Amino acid sequence: MNNIQEKNNDLYNEILTLTKKLVSIPSVNSTGEGEREIAAYIETYLRAFPYFEKHPDQIIIQNLKNDKLGRYNVFALIKGEKSISQDTILLHGHIDTVGVDDYGLLSKFAFNAEKLMEKLSELDLSDEVRADLNSGDYLFGRGACDMKSGDAVFLVLAKWFSKRVNEFSGNILLSFNPVEENLHTGMIDGLEVLTELKEKEGLNYLFAINNDYICPLYPNDKTRYVYTGAVGKLLPCFYINGKETHVGQCFEGFDASMVAAELIRIINLNCDFCDEYRNEYTLPPSVLKIKDLKMSYNVQTAVSAFIYFNYFVHNTSMQDIINKLTAAAKQALNNVQSNINEQYKAFCKISGIDYQPFEYELQVLTYDELYTTAQNKYDGDISKILDDILADCLADNTDKREIPLKMTQKLFDIAGIKNPSAVLFFAAPYCPHNTIHEEKPQQNALYTKLKNTINEFTIISGEKYEIKQFFQSLSDSSYLTIDDDDASIDSLLKNFPAFSILHPVPLKKIKNLAIPAINYGCFGKDAHKWTERVYMPYSFGVLPNLIEYTIKKFLIF
Structure with missing residues (x-):
């Protein structure tokens, strides 16, 4: 030997x-x-x-x-x-x-x-x-x-x-x-x-x-993958407000649960939301939570609901992501209104009732827009109200997704919005996306030397290796360098309630360190x-x- x-x-x-x-x-x-x-x-x-x-x-x-x-x-x-x-x-x-x-x-x-x-x-x-x-x-x-x-x-x-x-x-x-x-x-x-x-x-x-760990990407896959970066992850959340009604007048309401279900239908596993970068695609969004916000049983339809999704990112800017998600929320609200009227029209026909469609002024806001609206309606210190909610929730060990929800609900009440609406905000965890950019001169030398080494x-x-840009399973590598520009980071922070407390990722420190993140991994x-x-x-x-x-x-x- x-x-x-x-x-x-x-x-x-x-x-x-x-x-x-x-x-x-x-x-x-x-x-x-x-x-x-x-x-x-x-x-x-x-x-x-x-x-x-x-x-x-x-x-x-x-x-x-x-x-x-x-x-x-x-x-x-x-x-x-x-x-x-x-x-x-x-x-x-x-x-x-x-x-x-x-x-x-x-x-x-x-x-x-x-x-x-x-x-x-x-x-x-x-x-x-x-x-x-x-x-x-x-x-x-x-x-x-x-x-x-x-x-x-x-x-x-x-x-x-x-x-x-x-x-x-x-x-x-x-x-x-x-x-x-x-x-x-x-x-x-x-x-x-x-x-x-x-x-x-x-x-x-x-x-x-x-x-x-690295793993096969398809049956009998023996390729050993080397990843030159990490997929990003967002947790987009929607607070949905409808219009309550007694089930005995069911068509006179706007059920928030219907909006939540429709929004899930539009977004969940929808490959139109896959983010592409240099011919590598993220997995589509997955719904992780859905619930109405009724505290107990009654015969009133749900006036509010809460949902959030896992959303992977390779390269798209935060503003483009926000635009895509708010567009989906607008579509969901419009689809529910159309469905209510279609079903009411059918009910009127079989019941011999004159049909008059229900019309609502539907609204979609980002958290930042909601905050501004509430601030313009309120003479007091809104930040103090939100800080108190945050402190109480932290003292009660409230889930870190529920805390920004409670803050959003409070702002919604202050803003005095009564029409069916959806508010988009983000919650923890947030994982920045990054990769070594072969096409960028300052990173090309590292990429080329790594590629030659492999x-x-x-x-x-005698092994078969393939270099990919993004490790798809979430990992700590996300926090070593960040590809989002300042404008994207600003858009995220404006719409992430209590970011510095609930998920204090030191974004400037990551930017300053800028350590390229590679994943080799055991095969399993x-x-x-x-x-x-x-x-x-x-x-x-x-x-x-x-x-x-x-x-x-x-x-x-």
């Missing part, structure tokens, strides 16, 4: 062992204890490196701000000593997972990879899952794919590089963050450390590599499903070599 094979076998076995250990720590998002435990384990693992025994101050622990669960980030800086260089590559990964309810009766085994696979072998599985389980090439378990295997790869490679600091110039910075699976506050708070290190150490961030490694490894299947699994031959055997090859290409060896 040659030295390269021995090295690869040693790395493979250590990554496998470490992945199983990380999986065994139940770091389910928002439960606290597990997220603290896995961070503590990673810190202990790093401090055992001889390099960090010599440089203990280069491990940085950052407690998350105002985090009631006591979660924290772990950073570690490895400085190359071959020659002086400030060039730095960031390796970052999240350490939390989604829950395990999807495992059902197997939930108690979800964090024990070996035991889980034993239990799975006894079940009636699909042909694909059965084949993968029997192959011995896949490791099952919550977080095995998303993304504790990716963390393990980084940690084992960090140990390897820390023993060879005299062979390279520049720096390798590791970042392990909780809270990725919902609000991304680990990475968002971590931007402070990235900024401080940039200023204190003079670091020049070349790019970041995320190791979040092409060279394709020949070395069924993330967020009870059949989640990582493909070990690639993830533990090939991927570490790709990361090593990339680092060597960009840091002077």
Whole structure:
């Protein structure tokens, strides 16, 4: 066995062992204890490196701000000593997972990879899952794919590089963050450390590599995808106000629930809303919440309703998105009015009643327009009213989507609007979109060198690689750089109630850091499903070599 094979076998076995250990720590998002435990384990693992025994101050622990669960980030800086260089590559990964309810009766085994696979072998599985389980090439378990295997790869490679600091110039910075699976506050708070290190150490961030999972895009897809950016995400919300009526006079009202349903019909899974950039398309919007706002049962139709959507973005400006969404709301209101009159006309015909159509002055506003309207109608301090609502809701731990709804409702009342209306606003989370722009001269050099690196490694490894611009699964990479211009950001902030409190993304800090965000990732299947699994031959055997090859290409060896 040659030295390269021995090295690869040693790395493979250590990554496998470490992945199983990380999986065994139940770091389910928002439960606290597990997220603290896995961070503590990673810190202990790093401090055992001889390099960090010599440089203990280069491990940085950052407690998350105002985090009631006591979660924290772990950073570690490895400085190359071959020659002086400030060039730095960031390796970052999240350490939390989604829950395990999807495992059902197997939930108690979800964090024990070996035991889980034993239990799975006894079940009636699909042909694909059965084949993968029997192959011995896949490791099952919550977080095995998303993304504790990716963390393990980084940690084992960090140990390897820390023993060879005299062979390279520049720096390798590791970042392990909780809270990725919902609000991304680990990475968002971590931007402070990235900024401080940039200023204190003079670091020049070349790019970041995320190791979040990659997966087949179609059946039997063996392509290993490299993503040069991250999809953006918005949460557009609609407050809908109608006109209530008794069910005994049902045609005399304007049911807000009908508008909500019609708006969902227009927007949900509608590919006309897919955002295209250089022939890559986002997935269409998906409805995530719909409810009327009646507090209890009665025979009155719903006067108000609330809905929100997941909305992916590649490149479209915020104003264009707002225009498209408000146009959909206008269409929904008009369609409901037409439907009411069509059905009333049919009822009048069968009942022998004279038909007179109902006519309403329909209205669609953005939050910014509603605020201005309310301000013009009110002599007092509107900001004080909204601040009080915000404070009360935060004290009651109100959901972060419901707080801007309550603020919108209050403004609507102050504005005195009585006709059927819809108000568009945005709520958390917001994920900026970004990519490395091949067509822009200042980014072309990085893109070209990365592309050449991948092409060279394709020949070395025999794997099939394809570079794509946007990682479609939401990730912390969104918060490292932002492609939205100032006008788009301004449009977002004007229509995002209490942004600085409810979702304090430091947009200026992201703009200043501007770290290009790449995703390599372990290859696996069924993330967020009870059949989640990582493909070990690639993830533990090939991927570490790709990361090593990339680092060597960009840091002077």
